[in-house]
Amino acid sequence: MILVTGGLGFIGSHTVRALLDLGEDCVVVQRRTTELPAVLAGAKVAVERADIADREALLAIGDRHRITGIVHLAGSYPWPAVPATAVEASRQAVGGLLNVVQAAQDWGVRRLGVASTIGVYFGGPDAGGPEGGGPHAGGPLREDARLSLTAPVSIPTFKKVGELLGGFLADATGLDIVNYRISGTWGPLGHPDPFFAAPALVHAAARGTAPDLSHLVEPAFAGDGLDLNYVKDTGRAIALLQLADRLNHRTYNVGSGRATTNAQLAEAIRKVVPGATVDLPDGGGAHHAVLDISRLRQDTGYRAEYDTERAAADYVAWLRAGNRS
Template sequence: MTVLITGGMGFIGLHTTKALVEAGEDVVITYYQTWREPSFIKDEFGKRVTVEKADVSQPAVIEELAKKHNVEHIVHLAVPGVAALSAYEDYRVNMNGLIGVLEAATNAKVKRLSLASSIATYHSLPSGPYKETDLLPVQSANPTETFKKAWEILSFHYADRTGLEVIAMRIGGIWGPLYHSMMNLPSRLAHAAYNGTEPDYSRGIPFAEDTGDVCYVKDCAEGIKLIVTKEKLEHRIYNISSGIAVTNQQLVDAALSVEPNAKLSLQPGKSPAYKENNFLDMSRAESELGFVNKFGPKEAMADYIEWLKEGNEQ
């Protein structure tokens, strides 16, 4: 099987490519401006992995690539940067991109299109655990929550009208090697611990007892691989994350277990934004896909810091 990953040169895309190649699949990944050759996959470039320079915001480009490489499955990971666009441009890029990949997949007779949705779809719920069957409010607090909800509704309607199989992957807070924006806390802690510096708390010092469902990128890639390679799926929506509410203090402790002299501190207690059971329910992915997280906070932190010690900047 050949899989096309839009945004395949991205953080999650490259790890997913590795997971798919190890499962025996051929992969086509796209890039537009950023080229990366991480050690864990570069030897497959030009072999099991084909790299194509392409502006995937253009529907004809995705369709052309899918037909050229006889693609059976598209994983759509390409997204605009957070807070990178004006309101108008955000709407135009997100919605045109969605319509384009749906039409491209249909015209190229792709078997399945898997869309990167997000844990952000649950953001406006008061507490977890968050299940795929939860009813989500129309009101949304941020662009990611807004567009991912809209994508799911519109994609499933399109699928009903065309027969295209569309899967929404509600992906948790992903971190690990190649993560570059440093927006999530565990990545900032890993870099600070390795570099012997204080974490970047320019947006405020985190609270020790606040929690989040953070998932190591290698586990996330495994989840996406299972969705791609599963012959028949029973549902349209799958959570992909750790399924655990990890406290910020646990993340600090994980970093300190690797680098005991690291300069890591937090505010005590819980923030006003604290939520009970703030994690994704993983029972559907576990029972139907056989998904299992292999990296807890300590194992993930040790693996990430070792990656940095090997000379990798991200």
């Protein structure tokens, strides 16, 4: 049985769906709700309501279920960072990861997978290089690239900390701890992402309105591009990594392996919703961050099932069926 923290959330629920489809039993851990999302409707999933920051509550789950693997997707980092609570929020984030590793050790699990992000490839404003640093100017982002010790926002900061800490604990304990560097992910159950426009554009097309992009940290342009992966593919890739008989690496990029620009996304959306007002101003395109997913393909046989057009059609249909996100 695979335990998935954050298993009723966005990427978590699709990962659980993929694990179930591959024949695995799952128990999900969620802090606030125990209601199954629509993608898991009718599924036989054990649900435990617990906060991973509560070590005793987390470890007690192992008394009720025989856990053989863990996929740790729960978001425990402080976003956005608030000065008054930054110290305690950091304590909760790091403590939650340590509790999950403790559970993996106590339960003798086969593999612990931990969510990281494409953002670890980017450095802070003083790191040098394009967009504040990072090894991505010369081509696709590879897992063996040297990373900056700084990061522009809290999410990649804590993911870098998690990768370093996880590596140390893997060596010290002998646990098989694997990092998933997840690209920009969009699709059913998603939310308005602060870093890319795709979800907002699809929501606007499904509603027949102009897109509201006020939540973005930077203005969006037609030429802006990113490695965008449809969430059903992201969930399946994570499931394949968790279940692989043997992995040759500790860190894997999880993405599409290609850049999708806002202009390309708008074109795909208009094929599904003719006349949708999803065009963005000209500009952007200076650089597109793309993940090299060779390791993922070689070690799991993963292939994406959704190109941009199919993904847009699937997401629009999902929203028009009455789902709110």
